[in-house]
Amino acid sequence: MxxxxxxxxxxxSAVICWLVLVFSxxxxxxxxxxxxxxxxxxxLPRVMLDLYIIALFYYYKFRIERDESLNFTDLLWKVFATxxxxxxxxxxxxxxxxxxxxxxxxxxxxxxxxxxxxxxxxFLSFLLAAFxxxxxxxxxxxxxxxxxxxxxxxxALLVILLYNTIQIAIADELKVILMVLFGILAIMLxxxxxxxxxxxxxxxxxxxLILVLTLFYIGYFFWSVVWNLPAExxxxxxxxxxxxxxxxxxxxxxxxxxxxxFSFLVILFNLPTSSVFEQKLEEVVNFQRISQSIQTExxxxxxxxxxxxxxxxxxxxxxxxxxxxxANNEARFFTYHISEEESRNIAFHLKSNNVKxxxxxxxxKTKNLSKHLAGLKGTRFRSLLSFPILVKGxxxxxxxxxxxxxxxxxxxxxxxVSAFANQAGISIENxxxxxxxxxNERYKEELKIAKTVQKSLLPDKLEKDADxxxxxxxxxxxxxxxxxxxxxxxxxxxxxLIIADVSGKGTTAAFHMSQMKGIFHSLAQQDLDxxxxxxxxxxxxxxCLERGSFISATYFAIDTKVKKIRYARAGHCPVLFYRANTxxxxxxxxxGTALGMIKTKDYCNFIDTNVISYASGDIMxxxxxxxxxxxxxxxxxxxxxxxxxxxxxxxxxxxxxISEYLIARLYEYSGTHMINDDYTNMIVKFK
Amino acid sequence: MVHIKxxxxxxxxxxxxxxxxxxxxxxxxxxSIAKSVGEGFRKILVDCSALEYISSAxxxxxxxxxxxxKDKNVTMVLFGMKEKxxxxxxxxxxxxxxxxxxxxxxxxxxxxxxxx
Numbered sequence: 001m002x003x004x005x006x007x008x009x010x011x012x013s014a015v016i017c018w019l020v021l022v023f024s025x026x027x028x029x030x031x032x033x034x035x036x037x038x039x040x041x042x043x044l045p046r047v048m049l050d051l052y053i054i055a056l057f058y059y060y061k062f063r064i065e066r067d068e069s070l071n072f073t074d075l076l077w078k079v080f081a082t083x084x085x086x087x088x089x090x091x092x093x094x095x096x097x098x099x100x101x102x103x104x105x106x107x108x109x110x111x112x113x114x115x116x117x118x119x120x121x122x123f124l125s126f127l128l129a130a131f132x133x134x135x136x137x138x139x140x141x142x143x144x145x146x147x148x149x150x151x152x153x154x155x156a157l158l159v160i161l162l163y164n165t166i167q168i169a170i171a172d173e174l175k176v177i178l179m180v181l182f183g184i185l186a187i188m189l190x191x192x193x194x195x196x197x198x199x200x201x202x203x204x205x206x207x208x209l210i211l212v213l214t215l216f217y218i219g220y221f222f223w224s225v226v227w228n229l230p231a232e233x234x235x236x237x238x239x240x241x242x243x244x245x246x247x248x249x250x251x252x253x254x255x256x257x258x259x260x261x262f263s264f265l266v267i268l269f270n271l272p273t274s275s276v277f278e279q280k281l282e283e284v285v286n287f288q289r290i291s292q293s294i295q296t297e298x299x300x301x302x303x304x305x306x307x308x309x310x311x312x313x314x315x316x317x318x319x320x321x322x323x324x325x326x327a328n329n330e331a332r333f334f335t336y337h338i339s340e341e342e343s344r345n346i347a348f349h350l351k352s353n354n355v356k357x358x359x360x361x362x363x364x365k366t367k368n369l370s371k372h373l374a375g376l377k378g379t380r381f382r383s384l385l386s387f388p389i390l391v392k393g394x395x396x397x398x399x400x401x402x403x404x405x406x407x408x409x410x411x412x413x414x415x416x417v418s419a420f421a422n423q424a425g426i427s428i429e430n431x432x433x434x435x436x437x438x439x440n441e442r443y444k445e446e447l448k449i450a451k452t453v454q455k456s457l458l459p460d461k462l463e464k465d466a467d468x469x470x471x472x473x474x475x476x477x478x479x480x481x482x483x484x485x486x487x488x489x490x491x492x493x494x495x496x497l498i499i500a501d502v503s504g505k506g507t508t509a510a511f512h513m514s515q516m517k518g519i520f521h522s523l524a525q526q527d528l529d530x531x532x533x534x535x536x537x538x539x540x541x542x543x544c545l546e547r548g549s550f551i552s553a554t555y556f557a558i559d560t561k562v563k564k565i566r567y568a569r570a571g572h573c574p575v576l577f578y579r580a581n582t583x584x585x586x587x588x589x590x591x592g593t594a595l596g597m598i599k600t601k602d603y604c605n606f607i608d609t610n611v612i613s614y615a616s617g618d619i620m621x622x623x624x625x626x627x628x629x630x631x632x633x634x635x636x637x638x639x640x641x642x643x644x645x646x647x648x649x650x651x652x653x654x655x656x657x658i659s660e661y662l663i664a665r666l667y668e669y670s671g672t673h674m675i676n677d678d679y680t681n682m683i684v685k686f687k
Numbered sequence: 688m689v690h691i692k693x694x695x696x697x698x699x700x701x702x703x704x705x706x707x708x709x710x711x712x713x714x715x716x717x718x719s720i721a722k723s724v725g726e727g728f729r730k731i732l733v734d735c736s737a738l739e740y741i742s743s744a745x746x747x748x749x750x751x752x753x754x755x756x757k758d759k760n761v762t763m764v765l766f767g768m769k770e771k772x773x774x775x776x777x778x779x780x781x782x783x784x785x786x787x788x789x790x791x792x793x794x795x796x797x798x799x800x801x802x803x
Binding site: 501503504547548549550552570571572573574589591592593594597598599606607625 | 710713717743744746747748750751753754777778779780781783784
């Protein structure tokens with residue numbers, strides 16, 4: 001909004017200045033012609049001209065220089081449009097005059113002066129528009145020096161403008177020297193043509209046309225304000241404000257015309273090479289496409305396609321193919337203007353002619369194979385260039401480019417395509433790394449879920465009874481463990497207990513653990529004999545567990561009525577049983593094979609039910625091998641004996657305290673809380 | 688870490704396990720037994736005298752071959768086990784399932800008897 005107001009303001013001031021200028025100039029001319037006193041100061045027209053120039057300068061500054069949306073051709077169009085309007089206006093006045101013919105009005109000196117001032121003003125406006133546009137073009141690629149030079153140049157123009165008004169006497173020699181210096185500065189600035197390189201072929205032609213027209217306008221105006229003066233005005237030189245009187249006008253004119261001619265010539269001579277620049281630009285764009293394809297597209301295939309397209313368009317190949325070897329050594333072809341069969345034929349021909357290391361997957365050299373193709377009949381191609389595509393040092397494929405001309409590829413092309421192939425390799429490598437990272441992330445996420453599942457499989461509350469108290473502790477080493485313990489009430493005087501260890505770790509262990517939980521909860525309620533329980537559990541598990549994995553478990557049925565425990569040990573760590581009356585603890589090493597090891601009904605021969613009785617103060621310690629196999633710094637295991645002696649230290653404590661004490665001792669022994677296995681204990685103390 | 692050596696003696700394949708067998712090294716043990724079976728050996732003797740430790744995964748490897756050996760009429764005898772390792776086998780109830788002998792001589796003899 002502010003800019004718009006400023007544009008209007010400057011334009012309005014320019015118009016007012018010009019009106020005052022015309023009025024005063026006509027008055028001065030009339031007075032001088034008649035030898036009268038003009039009644040206005042003689043300097044007024046000159047000052048008004050300066051003000052007019054300054055107003056217009058700012059008008060264009062706001063309209064052209066500050067407008068960021070303009071590109072090069074837009075700038076030229078602005079100049080062209082201003083020129084066109086000015087010329088059309090000037091020509092229409094001329095036309096009207098011609099139509100009117102020779103009348104008193106047309107020969108009137110004052111009328112002629114008004115017409116002259118109109119042309120003059122239009123010319124100046126056009127020159128200033130061009131000046132502003134050229135400024136933007138010159139300063140397109142700024143450097144410190146360039147900006148300084150331009151500032152000096154603008155300042156010099158201002159000084160010249162003021163000099164004309166003030167009219168200090170300067171020696172003619174000095175004047176010449178200063179003018180030459182100004183000319184050199186203008187020419188040096190005109191040498192800044194970098195913007196030309198950014199034009200494409202079409203834009204260059206447009207620019208040339210516009211510049212020619214611009215030069216034509218300048219020529220026309222110059223002719224109409226300098227040479228083609230009406231005889232009446234020509235005789236009265238110095239009485240009115242004329243173009244030639246003003247050094248500023250001449251300097252501006254000189255600069256605008258110099259830059260126009262320079263630009264014209266530079267663009268003209270750049271025309272033949274512009275296709276090369278465009279080619280280079282396309283290469284850069286293609287390069288970016290390859291490197292960004294991974295982010296935007298989602299597969300390797302798109303990278304291959306872009307590589308093929310880019311390479312073909314960069315070297316003007318007539319045909320091309322890309323052979324990619326998959327993980328199972330299966331070749332995939334991406335082709336361009338060639339059939340897969342023909343590609344295979346050429347590859348085969350080269351192979352059979354013993355041309356080594358060409359389409360060989362193991363080569364890391366790019367080769368120009370033109371001479372080898374001459375011998376292949378039935379193919380239209382005479383040149384071949386091949387590149388390996390490397391990912392992490394392994395060749396994953398070959399890119400082959402073909403031309404119908406012999407010796408059709410030069411070094412430059414080899415370099416470009418080689419860069420493309422490298423970039424494609426990097427993109428694919430990045431893509432694979434990203435895939436891997438995704439997989440890892442997914443795996444971690446799965447583990448997290450499995451851990452949550454596993455945690456939820458362990459009971460929150462253990463069964464309570466008037467006859468005994470139970471406490472348990474479990475910790476898993478990895479994200480997911482395979483230790484399981486649980487209790488369930490069978491009836492008012494019987495409670496079932498289980499402790500189990502699933503072989504292996506991770507997600508599968510957690511799944512097997514959940515199976516074990518299911519088995520325990522369904523079978524225990526049926527009040528089975530422990531041996532029967534294990535047999536059925538084994539039968540259920542053999543089909544679920546994969547080869548090599550098994551579950552060790554011990555199942556207990558505590559009968560409080562008869563104060564007896566029936567249990568079956570299926571390969572699990574022997575129970576440590578403390579008897580209060582003898583103050584001795586012993587391991588109950590009964591026979592029993594782990595679940596899932598024997599797949600037949602023979603399992604009943606490898607498992608037994610054992611019975612022991614308990615009394616008040618007795619303690620039963622159930623644990624997993626994570627406890628007994630925990631190692632100290634020297635690599636020695638915690639072991640059965642140490643577990644036993646630890647228990648004997650705290651037999652008078654309640655189960656929770658015993659459990660905590662055991663774990664504390666375990667940490668103390670291993671010197672860390674990070675034990676490399678799952679470890680669980682469950683303490684049952686009888687009242 | 689584990690190191691597994693194989694050598695043939697009197698038509699029997701002797702697999703010597705040196706070191707520890709845990710979840711990751713159990714794959715190596717599995718591979719060498721599979722190789723031995725693949726090569727058609729009917730008598731496989733496993734030398735456990737230098738076996739320091741075996742995890743449940745390692746035990747799983749032995750156990751996973753029981754059925755296959757029965758079908759193919761292959762005899763596998765383990766021998767020279769240290770007490771601690773033997774204990775691991777015993778706890779899991781594998782001592783009754785697998786053929787375990789103290790010395791190589793006994794193991795060879797047993798294999799010869801059974802494979803007749």
